[in-house]
Amino acid sequence: MSNHILVVIDDDVTRNTLVGYFDKEGYRVSQASDAAGLRAIFTQHHVDILILDINVSDEDGLLLTRELRGESTAGIILLTGRVDSIDRIIGLEMGADDCITHPIALRELLARVKNLLWRVSLMAGDMVSESVLPPGTISFGDWRFDIARRALFHDDKPVRLTKAEYELLVALTSCPNQVLSREKILNLLSHRVDMPNDRTIDVLIRRLRAKIEFDPKNPQIFVTVHGEGYMFAGD
Template sequence: MDHKDRILIVDDDPDIRQLLVDYLARNGFDAVPAASGRELWQVLNKHAVDLVVLDLMLPDADGLTLCRDLRAKSNLPVLMLTARGEETDRILGIEMGADDYLVKPFSPRELLARIKGILRRTRALPPNLKPDTQRCLVFAGWKLDTATRALTGPDGVVTPLSGAEYRLLRILLDHPNRVLNRDQLVELIHGREAEPYDRAIDVQVSRLRQRLQDDGREARLIKTVRGEGYVLAAAVEGLPSCT
């Protein structure tokens, strides 16, 4: 029997939950509903889940806090839903570790496309990197294990990465010393066009700089090129193993 990806739909609106569960089921997914933060944890304790669709506003919990708690415990992909569509909400969602966001109202078809895109990007390795020959990427004293997604610092401490942070780092490592603009990064990370004044990439770069201890006033590793974008200013070496 073919494996069906299990999608957890967390929304307090019963009509939206049922609509999305039915639509995803018709399109080959095993969709599980939850109406609150409490039910979210109950489902996760009982079932393996491949992706969480998480509403920002829930009766018993703040979606941003739930996203942060999810990110602290796992690398489970999170698609955030927001009713207001304000830039602040989207930025906060990315800061808490969401992989993408979708503004209500939305069509189930668009949600399906976003889910497929997140799952594809979460599981895919860039085509120019062969995991059997370059499992470990070494740069500026850091090591990234592309199989386990463990980022190890010069001091030997392992730093956790969200799914979006990992993909951003992989993209930069695959294009060292090359300036990538914001539109290119949005497309490569999220598989969609950047929206006007979308600051999600800036937030993700800031978070990744913090992970790399490169968040001072003058970043040395991920540099900002004014008017153009960002560049990873380091040599990258691929090794068969990080050990």
């Protein structure tokens, strides 16, 4: 069965263009013009990828993203008309996986959808625990991070990572017990994360702490070194 993409945009022309494009690419596509229609489809069907305009007419798309992230493992790609990084940063904080600005480049959006589908499928699949850690796997405490498979496990239970969280975790775990400045981290991420800045790194650190730290307010794994940057201090 083909993957299910839900397009939620209140502009009829843009929405119909995306629906037609992904339909021709072989995907199962649903559409809605507002949050009410989105919820109705989510209630009745499994959705693999949600393409959501931040400025959906009847609700705040960012708050809607936070609500959905708490209820669903669907990949979320936000569309925004802002050229600055504000919507992108807040979208990441709310739990979106990716963000793209208008005007929409269809081939770029298709590439992002394919990449996100692959990562979502990894986390949804049944992954067998290995008695011996394979190459490219990092273990710290009760956690196991399989870099090659882009998979994070806590006590052998998969924990979902967004693309940006994965890239940041790779960067930090590659330099254990070394302080990485924000600039250094940006250099490691800039070819994969759109328009990153210092605030983006802070947001992603908070998100990793919320998922991994026993007490995110008193981090022991992702440590802040004031005035210098961040350090991975896992066992």
